[in-house]
Amino acid sequence: MSHHEQARSPLEIVQSYFTALNTEDWELMASVLDPAIDLVPSGSRPRTGSDKAIAMFQKIFERFPVHQDNPNRFICDDSTVVVEITFNGATADGRELSFDAVDIFDVEDGRIRRLSQWFDTAALAAVLQA
Numbered sequence: 001m002s003h004h005e006q007a008r009s010p011l012e013i014v015q016s017y018f019t020a021l022n023t024e025d026w027e028l029m030a031s032v033l034d035p036a037i038d039l040v041p042s043g044s045r046p047r048t049g050s051d052k053a054i055a056m057f058q059k060i061f062e063r064f065p066v067h068q069d070n071p072n073r074f075i076c077d078d079s080t081v082v083v084e085i086t087f088n089g090a091t092a093d094g095r096e097l098s099f100d101a102v103d104i105f106d107v108e109d110g111r112i113r114r115l116s117q118w119f120d121t122a123a124l125a126a127v128l129q130a
Contacts, residue, residue, distance in 0.1 A: 010107035011074060014081045017105070017112060018071055024061060026054050034111040042101075043121035053115075066090035069101075081105045087119075097127050 008016075013032050020029035033050035040046045047053055061067055067089035075082040085101045101119035105112050 008110060009076075010079050010081050010105070011076050013107050013110065013112060014074070014083060014105050015071075018069055018083075021057065021069055022067070024058075026058070029054055029057070032112055034108065034113045037112055038114045040114070040116040042117050042119050043124075063091060064089040065092055079107045081107065091128070095127070097124070099124055099127075 016028060016032045019025065020032060030050055033053055035050050036048065037050050037053055038046065038048055039053040039056065041056065044056070047056055067087070070086045070088065071083045072086055073084040081104075083103045083105070085103060086098060087101055088096075088098045090096045099119055101117060103118070104114075104116045106114040
């Protein structure tokens, strides 16, 4: 890890995560995720490892080729960053959707070590089944 990466704040690392997510820049994503990240997504099984986390994001974006996670509010406490998000996107068949979510990031040694994602999975399922 370079000196520059070590100097980045947890907030800056989380902002880079959203850049990587929204642009599908998997190289950047790999650089901000700890190789042993614990990912706890809403409505899905937990994943351990950056390769499994990135594979999950890629699979999600097959269903939502139009997607934008818009962070609206950041709450920082030492190495933990809580982010309120509005997701706007469209399914592969063109159905538009929007929902709110909360992500909780734990940053260690300049990388995201744990990420839990929270949103109303039942409301999303209802939109997708409509």
